[in-house]
Every structure is written in C-alpha cells, then in structure tokens.
Amino acid sequence: MSDIKEIDLGITADMHVHLRDGKMMELITPTVKEGGVSVAYIMPNLSPPITTIDRVIEYKQNLEKLSPETTFLMSFYLSQELTPELINEAAKKGAIKGVKCYPAGVTTNSSAGVDPNDFTVFYPIFEAMQANDLVLNIHGEKPPKKDSDDIHLLNAEPEFLPILAKLHQDFPNLKIILEHCTTKEAVEAIEKLNEGYKPNDKVTVAGTITAHHLSLTIDQWAGNPVNYCKPVAKLPIDRNHLVKAATSGKPYFFFGSDSAPHPIEGKARHTGVCAGIFTQKYALSYLAQIFEKANKLDKLKSYVSDFGLLFYNINEVKSQKKCYLVKDKFNVPNVLGNKEITVVPFKAGEELDWRVEWKD
Amino acid sequence: MSDIKEIDLGITADMHVHLRDGKMMELITPTVKEGGVSVAYIMPNLSPPITTIDRVIEYKQNLEKLSPETTFLMSFYLSQELTPELINEAAKKGAIKGVKCYPAGVTTNSSAGVDPNDFTVFYPIFEAMQANDLVLNIHGEKPPKKDSDDIHLLNAEPEFLPILAKLHQDFPNLKIILEHCTTKEAVEAIEKLNEGYKPNDKVTVAGTITAHHLSLTIDQWAGNPVNYCKPVAKLPIDRNHLVKAATSGKPYFFFGSDSAPHPIEGKARHTGVCAGIFTQKYALSYLAQIFEKANKLDKLKSYVSDFGLLFYNINEVKSQKKCYLVKDKFNVPNVLGNKEITVVPFKAGEELDWRVEWKD
Numbered sequence: 001m002s003d004i005k006e007i008d009l010g011i012t013a014d015m016h017v018h019l020r021d022g023k024m025m026e027l028i029t030p031t032v033k034e035g036g037v038s039v040a041y042i043m044p045n046l047s048p049p050i051t052t053i054d055r056v057i058e059y060k061q062n063l064e065k066l067s068p069e070t071t072f073l074m075s076f077y078l079s080q081e082l083t084p085e086l087i088n089e090a091a092k093k094g095a096i097k098g099v100k101c102y103p104a105g106v107t108t109n110s111s112a113g114v115d116p117n118d119f120t121v122f123y124p125i126f127e128a129m130q131a132n133d134l135v136l137n138i139h140g141e142k143p144p145k146k147d148s149d150d151i152h153l154l155n156a157e158p159e160f161l162p163i164l165a166k167l168h169q170d171f172p173n174l175k176i177i178l179e180h181c182t183t184k185e186a187v188e189a190i191e192k193l194n195e196g197y198k199p200n201d202k203v204t205v206a207g208t209i210t211a212h213h214l215s216l217t218i219d220q221w222a223g224n225p226v227n228y229c230k231p232v233a234k235l236p237i238d239r240n241h242l243v244k245a246a247t248s249g250k251p252y253f254f255f256g257s258d259s260a261p262h263p264i265e266g267k268a269r270h271t272g273v274c275a276g277i278f279t280q281k282y283a284l285s286y287l288a289q290i291f292e293k294a295n296k297l298d299k300l301k302s303y304v305s306d307f308g309l310l311f312y313n314i315n316e317v318k319s320q321k322k323c324y325l326v327k328d329k330f331n332v333p334n335v336l337g338n339k340e341i342t343v344v345p346f347k348a349g350e351e352l353d354w355r356v357e358w359k360d
Numbered sequence: 361m362s363d364i365k366e367i368d369l370g371i372t373a374d375m376h377v378h379l380r381d382g383k384m385m386e387l388i389t390p391t392v393k394e395g396g397v398s399v400a401y402i403m404p405n406l407s408p409p410i411t412t413i414d415r416v417i418e419y420k421q422n423l424e425k426l427s428p429e430t431t432f433l434m435s436f437y438l439s440q441e442l443t444p445e446l447i448n449e450a451a452k453k454g455a456i457k458g459v460k461c462y463p464a465g466v467t468t469n470s471s472a473g474v475d476p477n478d479f480t481v482f483y484p485i486f487e488a489m490q491a492n493d494l495v496l497n498i499h500g501e502k503p504p505k506k507d508s509d510d511i512h513l514l515n516a517e518p519e520f521l522p523i524l525a526k527l528h529q530d531f532p533n534l535k536i537i538l539e540h541c542t543t544k545e546a547v548e549a550i551e552k553l554n555e556g557y558k559p560n561d562k563v564t565v566a567g568t569i570t571a572h573h574l575s576l577t578i579d580q581w582a583g584n585p586v587n588y589c590k591p592v593a594k595l596p597i598d599r600n601h602l603v604k605a606a607t608s609g610k611p612y613f614f615f616g617s618d619s620a621p622h623p624i625e626g627k628a629r630h631t632g633v634c635a636g637i638f639t640q641k642y643a644l645s646y647l648a649q650i651f652e653k654a655n656k657l658d659k660l661k662s663y664v665s666d667f668g669l670l671f672y673n674i675n676e677v678k679s680q681k682k683c684y685l686v687k688d689k690f691n692v693p694n695v696l697g698n699k700e701i702t703v704v705p706f707k708a709g710e711e712l713d714w715r716v717e718w719k720d
Binding site (some may be wrong): 143149150152153154217218219221222223224225226232235236237264267268269270271272273275344 | 504509510512514577578579581582583585586591595596599624627628629630631632633635680690704708
C-alpha cells in the first residue's frame with residue numbers, strides 16, 4: 001500500500017453510465033457526482049430506446065435538473081429508425097456525442113438491438129457518424145444463434161472481435177469503443193488495433209473497462225445475483241489482463257463504469273435476474289482500491305480523466321470543480337434508496353479506503 | 361422422436377439423493393417414488409453431518425416412515441470423527457453402503473469437509489471401506505486456496521482429477537464414484553481409469569451424472585438462481601460429453617440425480633444463493649427427454665437401473681414394483697409445497713413428454 005494520502009484527479013469522466021428514467025433516475029443521477037465523476041456519457045437504452053433529437057434533449061434536461069454540475073454527454077440507440085440526416089442534424093445541434101450499438105437480446109433493454117452479423121445495413125449511419133466525429137459505442141457480444149449453442153456467455157465477446165476489426169477496417173476514421181471489455185482476448189484485440197500507436201497519435205479504437213470487471217470473476221457472481229451483469233465477469237486470467245490494461249497508461253483504455261442500477265426486486269429472484277451492477281456512487285473509490293493494489297495509483301488520473309476526455313474531444317464542462325480522492329476508510333452501505341426504490345450497491349457492506357472530495 | 365410409447369425401466373436407482381431433514385424431508389421424501397425411483401442412495405450432509413451408526417439408522421427409519429416402498433441406501437460423511445472400527449461395525453450391521461467425501465467449503469453443508477490435498481490421513485478409513493466393499497462417493501472439486509485464484513468454478517473439477525487417479529492407484533479395489541460429473545475432462549478421466557474394460561469385468565471407478573447437467577450450460581444458470589448448483593453446469597462442449605457418456609451404455613456411467621431441494625427463499629436472494637437443483641419429483645421424466653433427443657432410449661434402463669444396482673451390489677429391495685415411463689405430456693408445476701415450505705422444481709412450467717407409472 002502507498003503512503004499517498006490525497007490524489008488530484010482533475011475533471012473526471014465516466015464514459016458509460018446508465019441513469020434510467022422515472023424514480024430510478026431521480027435516485028441515481030445525483031450519485032454521478034457523489035461517486036467523483038464530472039463528465040458522464042449516458043446510455044440510451046430506455047424503454048423505448050432513445051432515437052430522436054427531442055427525446056435526447058428532454059432526457060438531458062431532466063438529468064441536468066437533478067445534477068446541475070454534471071456534464072452529461074448524450075447518445076442515440078442504434079436502430080433502423082436512425083437516418084444519416086438525423087445523425088447530421090443531431091450532431092450539428094450538439095444533441096449527441098455518439099450512438100450505442102446493442103446486439104439484439106444480449107442485455108437489459110436490448111430487444112430493439114441490431115444483428116451484428118450484418119452491420120452493412122448501418123454503413124450509411126456510420127458514414128454520417130464518421131463525418132461528424134461521433135463515437136460508436138459497441139456492446140461487443142455476439143448473440144446466440146437460434147437452436148445452436150456455438151455462442152455462450154464465455155465466448156460471446158471473443159467471437160465478436162473479428163466484427164470489431166472489420167468495422168475499424170471499413171471505417172478507419174470512425175471513433176469506436178468496445179465497451180466494458182471483459183476478456184483477455186478483448187484487451188489483446190484493442191492492443192492489436194492500436195499497434196504502432198505513438199504518443200499524440202489520435203486514438204480511433206478504444207476499450208472501456210468497468211470498476212467491477214477489474215474486481216470480479218465468475219466465482220463472485222455465481223450465487224450472488226447482485227454481481228451479475230452482461231457481459232459476465234470471466235476468469236482470473238481475464239480479470240488480470242483487464243487490470244493490466246486499465247493501469248497501463250495507454251490512452252486507448254479508459255473508464256466507463258457501466259453502472260447499471262436495478263431495484264433489489266430485480267436482483268433477489270429465483271429466475272430472470274436483471275443484469276447490471278450499481279457502482280456509480282462509489283465509482284472512483286472502487287477504482288482506487290484496484291490501482292493501489294496494483295501499485296499504479298499514478299496511472300489513475302489518466303484512466304478516469306485525460307484519456308476519455310481526449311477521445312471524446314471534450315473541451316467544455318459545466319463545472320470546473322476538481323475531484324480528489326482522500327485516504328479515509330468508510331463502509332459501503334448495504335442499500336441505497338427510499339420508500340419507493342431500493343438499490344444494492346457493489347461491495348455492499350465492505351470497507352473502502354478512498355473517499356471522494358470536490359475542490360474549487 | 362421415437363414411436364415408443366412405453367418403457368419398462370424395472371427396478372430403478374438414483375444413486376445420489378439429498379432428502380434433508382425436518383419439514384423439507386417430509387415434503388421431499390415421497391417424491392423419490394413419484395419421480396420413478398425404487399432405490400435411492402442418501403447423502404449424509406445434514407447439519408451436523410451423519411457420522412454415527414445410531415444417527416444413520418434413525419435417519420433411515422424416518423425416511424422409511426415417509427416412503428415405505430423406497431429402498432434407502434445410507435452413507436456416512438467422511439470426517440476425522442470416523443474410525444476403521446466404526447466403518448467395520450457399520451458395514452457388518454448393514455447400516456451404510458458408503459462414505460461421502462466433501463472437500464471443505466465447496467457446497468451446501470460442506471464446511472465439515474476434508475482437505476483433498478492430503479487424503480493420506482483417511483487411508484486407514486479407505487482400507488476398512490475396501491475390506492467391507494463400501495463405496496467412496498466423491499464430490500470432485502478442488503477447493504480454492506486461500507489468497508489465490510488458481511482454482512475457480514470452471515477448473516475445480518478438472519484440477520481434482522489427478523487426486524482421483526491417485527486414490528484409485530492406491531486403492532485399486534476400493535469402489536469409488538466421481539459424483540455429478542460436469543466436464544469433458546471428468547468424462548475422459550473415468551474413461552481412462554476404465555481403459556481395457558471388458559463386459560462382466562467388475563467396475564471399481566464410476567461417474568454419476570445428474571439429469572440437470574445433461575440439460576444445462578452456464579447460460580441457463582447465469583441470472584437464474586433456480587438452476588444454480590455445485591459443481592456448476594459448464595459449457596456446451598461439456599454438456600455434450602456428458603450426454604454421450606450417459607447414453608453410451610458403459611457400466612461405469614450411471615444415474616445420480618443430486619436432487620438438492622432448497623426453500624424458494626434460499627433461491628430468490630440477491631446474495632448467497634443456495635446451491636442445488638430439485639429434480640427428484642420428475643427425475644426419470646427429465647432423463648427420458650434427453651435420451652429420446654439423443655435417440656438412445658434403448659440405453660435408458662441400464663443407465664437408471666442395471667449399472668447402479670450392479671456397482672452397489674444391490675440384491676434386495678423393499679418393493680418389486682417396476683417403473684414404466686409412458687409417453688404422456690404434462691407440465692412441471694411452478695412450485696411444490698405447502699404453507700410452510702415451497703420448492704421450485706427444475707424446468708418449472710415446462711412441458712415434459714414422459715410420465716412415470718408403477719406396475720406390480
């Protein structure tokens with residue numbers, strides 16, 4: 001453990017955030033700031049998914065009312081409802097920073113998703129995105145084929161990687177993120193697509209890694225639905241590669257929490273458990289544990305601030321307050337919530353070493 | 361699908377059964393017969409575990425009161441409380457047919473289990489068991505080492521297999537069962553230990569396979585705690601090897617359901633889900649689905665009757681009634697139970713094709 005007592009993280013960014021809507025949105029949105037995050041990239045998988053400029057603007061306004069100092073970056077949900085014209089207009093208005101692609105049926109509210117075996121139908125959209133410097137955020141799991149067991153939870157991400165490589169080949173200037181990497185193979189694919197990278201090169205293909213995938217393996221979610229998410233946490237060798245990538249100081253790996261709250265009723269079920277782990281409120285505290293254990297606290301700021309802001313080309317933020325982590329033990333509460341809604345946070349009841357503080 | 365409408369299974373045997381105690385025992389014990397099973401080998405992992413002749417006799421009497429026509433074969437729980445003298449006495453009295461070995465901490469009520477890295481402390485017990493033709497039933501998973509992630513849910517069984525081979529080498533005449541095989545590697549290990557087997561040879565090392573492991577893979581228990589058991593169901597390639605082994609007609613693979621009921625409260629939890637799947641009430645119906653799909657219904661009788669009875673050398677049974685499977689669709693109920701206790705059966709709500717009938 002280090003002797004460092006305080007870490008200046010500057011303007012922090014979490015580039016993969018689920019804030020939901022309704023009562024859950026009201027409960028969770030303030031936790032972005034509480035968890036140490038200035039800039040949050042917001043996922044569009046509401047029900048129905050966000051595919052219009054009006055809805056994305058309205059959603060952003062709702063979030064800003066709940067947390068005025070947070071900078072919300074917004075996204076569309078990739079679907080056949082999108083058109084190149086809509087992409088152009090949304091980009092010009094600054095309504096969105098990117099488009100999220102969910103393969104159909106792989107996670108929460110992804111039934112409206114796409115078939116990644118035939119992305120060419122979306123190539124006109126990708127052209128428009130590339131022209132407008134928008135980001136394509138990919139949930140990189142191949143959906144199972146009907147009546148086949150070729151694809152399963154452990155190989156769905158590795159089997160998706162050739163599709164990622166093809167996309168990058170066909171759109172070399174489109175900014176693509178493989179979201180929430182979970183496997184050794186995903187880390188290696190991102191490394192390979194950035195082969196020959198030199199300092200100050202522009203990154204076009206990056207991977208985000210969550211806080212929970214830096215900690216969990218299959219043994220911790222089996223029998224513990226609170227730790228169940230998609231993509232599932234894999235084996236120790238995968239987790240070790242993710243930690244190495246996150247702490248590497250390479251600008252093509254940066255933070256996206258994929259914090260995904262569900263009411264406890266969606267977790268404490270004997271079937272049909274909701275996939276998603278709520279990490280938002282203690283996001284940077286969880287990360288500090290990992291980086292300190294790896295003796296890489298010096299790489300934390302670039303992971304949670306510089307690399308994400310650079311990739312998304314973020315120059316304006318709503319608050320100039322800086323996030324600090326202070327060495328000060330506390331216990332994660334067993335639940336968050338109110339009379340109407342209860343959420344169990346990641347590592348409920350466990351002790352963490354680093355507390356968030358904001359300074360002007 | 362076959363044109364067969366009725367299958368005579370004779371005197372059937374389920375060589376791995378958890379009947380618990382108290383209210384659960386009262387609810388579940390009658391389901392052995394309802395599920396089509398004449399002879400049941402009963403696991404000793406009560407709390408505290410069964411390690412004395414008085415307790416095993418009392419437990420058997422309790423079970424017989426609840427199901428007079430079922431033949432209950434009883435077992436001790438391997439622990440340092442056992443002595444060779446106790447084994448000799450229990451065998452002479454016919455109180456037990458075997459001893460169950462649980463590595464410490466791998467499943468329900470296994471905290472009193474043993475360290476499989478040093479079995480030599482039990483060699484005097486194994487000597488006595490071998491001399492008395494008792495069976496050693498092994499839960500074959502290597503427990504994780506403290507502060508190490510070398511062992512995880514997916515490799516715990518494969519990593520145990522060298523220990524099994526060593527035991528067989530040291531006690532070539534001790535009857536050993538690798539219970540509830542779940543991996544390709546386990547199937548291959550049992551095959552290898554039986555290399556050169558010729559019809560009518562005595563089998564000394566066998567594997568049991570459950571009904572649920574012939575059906576499930578990781579995708580079905582992730583997010584569905586009702587399907588969570590230990591060892592966990594693995595990948596499609598493993599499941600396919602298990603089906604091939606079970607339907608092979610080889611006498612060193614036979615049926616042990618590992619039916620392990622828990623109240624629904626132990627399943628619908630956000631942490632600490634109880635490991636175990638309740639299959640007892642429809643055990644043979646589940647199996648018939650699998651064997652029919654594999655076009656191997658002709659191998660079902662040997663799997664659920666002959667091979668187990670032969671291995672355990674069972675000549676006397678309490679009832680001569682025979683079990684038949686009749687092609688007659690029905691739906692598995694969503695729950696079983698009463699005001700005090702509710703259990704969710706495997707494949708709740710699903711349709712099965714084969715119904716049990718008993719004939720004199």
